[in-house]
Amino acid sequence: MTAPLIALRGIVIREILRFVHQRSRFLGALVRPLIWLLVFAAGFRAALGVSIMPPYETYITYEVYILPGLVGMIQLFNGMQSSLSMVYDREMGSMRVLLTSPLPRWWLLTCKLLAGTVVSILQVYAFLLIARAFGIDTPGWGLLAVLPALVASGMMLGALGLLLSSVIKQLENFAGVMNFVVFPLFFCSSALYPLWKMRESSVLLYQICSINPFTHAVELIRHALYLQIAWQALGWTVVAAVIFMALAVIGYDPARGLMRRKAEA
Template identity: 70%
Template sequence: MNAYMTSLYAISLREALRFVHQRERFVAALVRPLVWLLVFAAGFRAALGISIIAPYQTYITYETYIVPGLCGMILLFNGMQSSLSLVYDREMGSMKLLLTSPLPRWWLLFCKLVGSTLISILQAYAFLAIAAAFGVSAPVAGYLAVFPAFLIVGLMLGALGLVLSSFVKQLENFAGVMNFVIFPMFFLSSALYPLWKMAESSELLYAICAFNPFTHGIELIRFALYGQFNGEALLWTLLADGVFVAGAVWGYDPARGMVGRKR
């Protein structure tokens, strides 16, 4: 057990030190959601009125609605970026050294996920603090209740990034794969628009958004931020967690996965 905890601490510390040495990552992670909150939301506010929907008890501004979705954006982009570092480590050879550890491969990947997810949560809380400074806040208890939701969603998105990184042979190809996944996943969700508005526009779009695991992750965050429990969102997010983690373990298994076939 000591060896497991030591590896978790060491890998998480490595992720933290990498983040500290790349301070521009922190700024970049906040710029994207702040542009949406302070610029795009001002233009969309008049066109996209939000009715009374759960978990809100009254009419809300568009800025209030999109804050949970923008937190999800931070988790999504950081999950993909941390997986980009895995591709880099694999090209440099450090990934091979890590995976030759006597500890189970699934545990090493889990440690990587935990380290990157904790950094994502730190960035999400920094964004919530800035949003509150601009007048978009949630109940105080919600800031504590949302932590488990951040953790579950961050692990899901980080695991998805690991799955993608196991299929990418070269570092320069990963950016294209990221864009192919990130933007459809973000825009075809409830991050920026309620699902009932999607249903008014197109039943097909609504079905895609409802199937998107990122949608359920956003709703889990949204309800938790307002002190409410969304069992359906939790169930689907945990299911996606299990599928993506299993895919990551398979992908990084040299006997079966894509990593093994590339060497």
């Protein structure tokens, strides 16, 4: 194996082992969307009816509608967890050692991104299996068809986490990021409510939701679960992933980003 592939294998295995050994992280990743699915959805079911809309061919329950949004929630919070682990590794020194290896920095960050995406996909499939056990079914082939969508959305949200980790200097600042980045991304999207309902209440809010990259990630997952391809959502998700990753690479560039700021400090 060449050195880049050895680095990729090592980083992916390290992230998977870290995930396996942190049982609380796995449970936390499942409890959060399950509460929304089994508790909040039950309360909102009567107040929020969902009409026929693509990719659905008939009226659906609210639980069915929010399932793709909760899948996106898992990947979003996994991306933020990866961001937190990057900040921690940087403070402890292990990330600095990794970045000083002879391999290109963009490749090391890509390996980290791929490893986080693999972990998020494992969490998603565990959640989908639990949701099926509670009677929330999707087309059988949808579980397989959604895999490419999960890769695209996971890489986009993971790249966002890498970008944030290049900006956050201390672990104490992570809570602020959660409040001002993660929650607006989630609530100003189509994860919990259809965009046409947003437009009925506020045109400005509808426009914000329409340009939110998390909205496109959720719609990509939603259509893939029903064996359809949302080309516009796919395009915006890929564009957002490329932009976030490019900014993250710049942020970790010793000449312009993180390491220079460290030296000046």
